[in-house]
Amino acid sequence: MKLLLTGANGFVGQTMQAAMPCVPLPDGLDLRDRAALDAAIADIRPDTVIHLAAQSFVPASFENPRETFDINFLGTLNLLSALQASGFTGRMLFVGSGDTYGLVPPAALPVREEQPLCPRNPYAVSKVAAEALSYQWSQTGGFEIVMVRPFNHIGPGQSPRFAIADFARQIVETRLGRREPVLSVGDIDVTRDFTDVRDVVRAYLLLLTAGQNGEAYNVCSGVERSVRSLLETMIALAGVDARIRQDPARLRPAEQRRMVASFAKLQRDTGWAPEISMEKSLEDLLNHWERTLK
Known part of the structure; x- marks a missing residue:
């Protein structure tokens, strides 16, 4: 089975390639270039597709909403059109985001797929x-x-543009003596639903075969964790003595103070459940930065 993977060079894409053989799009191919995409799809002739490629950094989407829309919406349209033009008859997995639910009231937690989509x-x-x-x-x-x-x-x-990866880098820099033992953070007293990327990839592969056509599925841990708790766990795992300092420049309006979702639908249709513990995820993240920074 030939699996085409868009966004193969990203965080999830690299993890996906480590999990199973995939065929990426040619280096440098832009989903907005319909002619180049048509030629690539006609050459690859995939059996299945996982569509990861996206502009996924929220601050950048505010800076350039048109580019974000061109890549994420029109790029998807180009991919679908190219697949159809090639005679594709397999299955595709479209990767969206839990962020599409928008501001969810605490009474509606955990978020289920029936929750209205209210993007903000x-x-x-x-x-x-x-x-x-x-x-x-x-x-x-x-x-x-x-x-x-x-x-x-x-x-x-994961890129240090994202909070937990950034905290891990700071902690390892502290352990290596490359920075003062002061960790710069934003608002760490919000809660989120965190899942190990390797469990996420496993869910995607199961849904590619066992998911129901036209259905949307949450991929999540079902556990509500504060950002502070993950930071404190990493500090303990690394064995560093560091002070946490809130940097006003890192503060963003956090309308969503709490978040947790349900993976019941995903489990019902595929049997999936998270397998990698949070401590293991954080330990592996720290080890990654140890290797990267040495």
């Missing part, structure tokens, strides 16, 4: 639009598509 940033809007497009094609496009809404995931290889 350009990135989330682009993902809602691309998911709706994927649903439409799953009904009328001649091949099956399953959609996923992943929540926060962490693990080795």
